Amino acid sequence: SSDLESVMLQRAQQIIVITGASTGIGAACASHLDRLGFTVLAGVRRIADGETLKAGASARLQPVLLDVTDAASIEQARQTVAGLAGLRGLAGLVNNAGIAVAGPLETVPIAGLRRQFEVNVIGQVAVTQAFLPLLRQGRGRIVNMGSIAGRAAMPVMGPYSASKFALEALTDALRLEVQQWGIQVSIVEPGAIATPIWTKSGAKAEELETVTSEELKSLYAGVIAGVRARVAEAAARAIPPDAVAQAVEHALTAVRPRTRYLVGRDAKIRALMIKLLPDRLSDRLMTWILKQPH
Numbered sequence: 001s002s003d004l005e006s007v008m009l010q011r012a013q014q015i016i017v018i019t020g021a022s023t024g025i026g027a028a029c030a031s032h033l034d035r036l037g038f039t040v041l042a043g044v045r046r047i048a049d050g051e052t053l054k055a056g057a058s059a060r061l062q063p064v065l066l067d068v069t070d071a072a073s074i075e076q077a078r079q080t081v082a083g084l085a086g087l088r089g090l091a092g093l094v095n096n097a098g099i100a101v102a103g104p105l106e107t108v109p110i111a112g113l114r115r116q117f118e119v120n121v122i123g124q125v126a127v128t129q130a131f132l133p134l135l136r137q138g139r140g141r142i143v144n145m146g147s148i149a150g151r152a153a154m155p156v157m158g159p160y161s162a163s164k165f166a167l168e169a170l171t172d173a174l175r176l177e178v179q180q181w182g183i184q185v186s187i188v189e190p191g192a193i194a195t196p197i198w199t200k201s202g203a204k205a206e207e208l209e210t211v212t213s214e215e216l217k218s219l220y221a222g223v224i225a226g227v228r229a230r231v232a233e234a235a236a237r238a239i240p241p242d243a244v245a246q247a248v249e250h251a252l253t254a255v256r257p258r259t260r261y262l263v264g265r266d267a268k269i270r271a272l273m274i275k276l277l278p279d280r281l282s283d284r285l286m287t288w289i290l291k292q293p294h
């Protein structure tokens, strides 16, 4: 156990920043890495969420106010983290913050599409830019929270899926750009995980409906109903976020981290389908599974 003690002491020196740690996967990663002994700096948008996190964690964990779409907030967080890290730099950055904007592409408000990319794509790059000097200093690692939706698209999930496809490309480009400093870059690709994203995006779908005309709504009623039914089924089978936290742990600590981590049986099956099936066959299968009008 003195071995364990020395590992814990060593880990306490390693600082990991996680964005979007208020709920769901981010919160699970924060408490998992905290339990492992790391010093976790948990990005939240509200002080109250930070207090809740602190209440369930060690004294090492510190919340940091961070809105990934706000340049001033990112700079403030960077300064706070730099002050805490000193010469050690950062051991890890987990780019987890994300939202899900849903809707058929003909009806999705363009502002919603912009918001989707602002949070899930632009925000991830902005945060990465801010923390890279500290990661270089600490030979830290970057873990991006992708999704199986970043490998395989679905009707109604176009905006979300496109943002996660973009994150895959950013991950691949970044991995090659920063390898010269020994900075590892991985992407985690979970299937359905039980988090509030379902209710948060549920609320968003309702918001979207209010701005969509009755005519468009009825044109896409069949498309939406099929996807809704399937998403409800997936939500019922969603696995706890701990599985994702395990993958993040591996990406941050393994001697040879993987470039991609599929998490969940559903994600693995979907990835295999995409790899093996020609587009037309895949379309027919999805049309049947999602009960799509055709």
Ligand code: NDP
Pocket: 019, 020, 021, 022, 023, 024, 025, 026, 044, 045, 046, 066, 067, 068, 069, 096, 097, 098, 099, 119, 145, 146, 147, 148, 189, 190, 191, 192, 193, 194, 195, 196, 197, 198, 200
């Ligand atoms: P949650 O909604 O529980 O978590 C999303 C987190 O992102 C929250 O902490 C939220 O903070 C934060 N966030 C949203 N907008 C911003 C912003 N502008 N700046 C900073 N933080 C922000 O959902 P999940 O835990 O499910 O989602 C986490 C990640 O996992 C996302 O990237 C998601 O795409 C991905 N994912 C989720 C899957 C699932 O099935 N749940 C599957 C695959 C991937 P706040 O509370 O303040 O809104």
